[in-house]
Amino acid sequence: MNLESTIGSLVAQVIDSLYGLKLDASQIQLQKTKREFEGELTVVIFPFVKAARKSPEQTGQEIGEFLLKHNPIVSGFNVIKGFLNLSISQSYWLETLKEIHSTVDYGKTTAKEDAETMMIEYSSPNTNKPLHLGHIRNNLLGYSISEIQKANGWKVVKTNIVNDRGIHICKSMLAWKLFGNAETPESTGMKGDHLVGKYYVVFDKAYKAEIAELMGKGATEEEAKKTAPLILEAQKMLLAWENDDKEVRQLWEMMNAWVYAGFDVTYKQLGVDFDKIYYESETYLDGKEKVEEGLANGVLYRREDGSVWADLTADGLDEKLLLRSDGTSVYMTQDIGTAKLRYDDYNIKKMVYVVGNEQDYHFKVLSIVLDKLGFEWGKDLVHFSYGMVELPEGKMKSREGTVVDADDLMTEMIDTARETSQELGKLDNCTPEEIERIARMVGLGSLKYFMLKVDPRKSMTFNPKESIDFNGNTGPFIQYTHARIKSVLRKAKDQGIDFSTISDINLTISEKESYLVQLLTEFPSIIKLAGEEFSPALVANYIYDLVKEYNQFYHDFSILKEENLQLKQFRLVLSESVAAIIKTGMGLLGIEVPERM
RNA sequence: GGUUUCGUAGUUCAAUGGAUAGAACAAGUGUUUCCUAAACACUAGAUCUGGGUUCGAUUCCCAGCGAGACCA
Known part of the structure; x- marks a missing residue:
């Protein structure tokens, strides 16, 4: 208790x-x-x-x-x-610390055999361009909330739905076919996702030129957009894809393969992974099928032009399109199909979608539509709706070239971390491999903590011109404290000091020390709350508070030079417990902590 | 226009309806014969406006102003 x-x-x-x-x-x-x-x-x-x-x-x-x-x-x-x-009473705090110190994975609840399954979908990229800053927030939140739910005793299945088909990828394919000169990732040395993204931009430029030309000849903008040869050609390609045209399918498979190879590198660098990946090309037909079923049941209705709709006016929403008049599917159709497959594949108790708040309406509708179509879990789906990442001048816009690329950003952070280490001369007697490992930990730690310390529901501002700090309320600050504790513990061990437990429970300790123990006792409830509220930020802010307090203690009190052996032992136990919680807590955020830095 | 989210120091973020609204960065100033100064300490600086509910409101309700998103 x-x-x-x-x-x-x-x-x-x-x-x-x-x-x-x-x-x-x-x-x-x-x-x-x-x-x-x-x-x-x-x-x-x-x-x-x-x-x-x-x-x-x-x-x-x-x-x-x-x-x-x-x-x-x-x-x-x-x-x-x-x-x-x-x-x-002080003895209460001492007893409590003793207990915390001897608890393996203190704060976490490990999943029992019969634990229920939570599926968490995150990332969900399109295959026509590389990942950017917005995806980074999505991926980090998705990964972190998965870890947090695991720590709350759930079985978690991390999943990704790849939007691998549609007009967007056809645009890249077409531009590559027309202007690509058979370029490949190998021939150019470019990451596959970046290469495909390049041709998406090429398409857009050429398409815009055509529109301008048509408008010069007197067409309205709307007409021009619809009749430009390039867009017609891309649409033809999409149709050919749907009809299983061999050549188009081959091109599609080749270019998507490039993209996946690129994504894999990005995911690995970011430290996120998935237990199961779904592809829209494999699920959208199931969605159509389910819609047809709903039509037969009278849950949905068909309009004169052949399009299929759900009437949600009784739920306070409007009517929602589920199949276009030409029979092609929309996002909602895909989500229905994917949901069906997932529930066939796993015994899911709770489904969580990590998707930006711009899709709030979509998920409100999806929940009701799934419910109407007879999925009993439709009503309880969780839309983990997070805020956008904005630049100081507003939203990222690809046409204005203000998109912050995920790979570039990570590389930059790691480079900065390496330079800082060198300037401070901290790693002078480390091997190059170690230096690299630590630079990566610190650089990414800084980026991840920056993104995760903010309340996920709120939109946040990122200024690419001011690099992310390494001092203050940051990842490296926390990592540094961990490294410092580990260093003290190493020295204590070298001196043969026993800090496996606290032997004197009637010690007199300072207010600062008992306060630190009190903070440690809060960890389990923080994890619980973070799970209930879907907020990694709670964990981040807690760890920061803890670390700030510990640093004050570290500054004001001597550990190894303390003459009272019992007190020295207590302080070592306290420090080791703090380090353990830092490691566990940061682990819940997907951030590694180094032994030295 | 309808729906919705959000307005807190110069900036980026905190605060289950509770005490004198916390941090960090930026600015200024200190602390190294002592366990890692990526640290610690000090100075200065904020709840959009107007009502209401409450013993008590940054938080809940209403109106206005401002920003974003979604739906047309």
Whole structure:
């Protein structure tokens, strides 16, 4: 039983016996005591004053006296306004630290055999261009929330749906065919996804030129866009693809293969992976089938032009297109097909889609449509809706060339980390491989932490001109603290000091030290909350607080030079526990921590 | 136009309805014979506006202003 629930149920008993007010322990408002007051845990008294018919101060006093008398954990109290601040005994903190220190994977709940499965979809790229900054946020959130749900005892299946078919890839294919001179990743030395992306841009330029020309001849913009030869040709290609045209399919397979090879490199560098990948080309037909079924059941209806719609006006939404009049599918159709396959493949309890908030409406609709089509889990799907990454001048726009490329950004971060290490001379006696490994950890750590410390629901700003910091509330700051602790622990080990446990439970420790132990006790509930709220940011901010406190402790107290052997042992145990939590917590964010840096 | 999300220091981010709104960066200033100074300490600086609910509002409700997204 943790401290909060112990004190909570005790307070509930007190106010029942004193004032006849029956409350559940969970209804007692407990919070960490603010730093400027004495004590560690605070009971908010205001909610009881009506029942007590006394002033908040008197009420607090009464409750405090009772607690002090009846529970040895409480070693003192003070009342300020309506707040009852409790001091917790040092031996309680020492016992608690001992327990934390000896717990393997402290904070995590490992999945049991019969644990339920949560499928988490993230990344979901199109195959016509490389990944960019927005994808980075998506991938990091997806990976991190997967780790967090695992730590909450779920079986997690990470999945990716690749949008590998459609007009977009046909555009790249066509441009390559027309202007590509048979270029390949090998012949150009370019990453496959970048090469294909290049031709997507080539298409766009040529297409725009055609539009301008047509408009010069008197066509309206709309007409020009529809009748430009290139777009007609691309549409023809898409049709040929759907009809299994051999040549088109071969080209498609070749260029997609280039893209996948490129994506693999990016994913690997970013440190994310998937248990199962679905391809739209393999699922969209299932979607159509399911739609036809819905049509037969009367859940959907067909308009005169042949298009198929879902009427969602009863749910407060509009009508939604599911199949175009020419029989081609839309995103929604694909999602229906993919969902069906997934539930056939796995015994999924909960389905989570990590997709930007621009798709809020889409997922509201998808949830209802799946429900109407008879998928019982449709209603409970989770859209993990995150905010966009914006540049100082607004949204990224590919036509204005303001897209921040994922590969470039990662390379830049790693380079900066390497340079910084060199300037500081920290790794002078490391091998080149080690230097590289650490530069990668730190560079990516900095990027990942930057993206994950922000509340996922909010949109965030990224300024590419100001490189991401390595000081302050950053990944490297946390990594550095970990490395520093490890260094102390190595030295302690060399000196033969035993810090496997705390042998003296009646030590006198400082306020700073007991506060650090208190912070450690919060870790499990942070993981739980992060899972419930789908917020890696909670973990990130917690680790930062912990590390900041630890650094103050490290600065103000000596560990290895402490003369009291018992105290020295305690501090080593404390430090090792902090390091373990840093490692676990950062692991939940997909960030590695080095032994030295 | 309809729906929706969001407005907190110069900037980037925090704050289950609770005490004097926290950090970091940027600015200025200190701390190395001592376990890693990628650290620590100090100075200065903010809740868009107007109502309401509450013992108590950055947080909840309404209106306005401003920004973004989606749907036309």
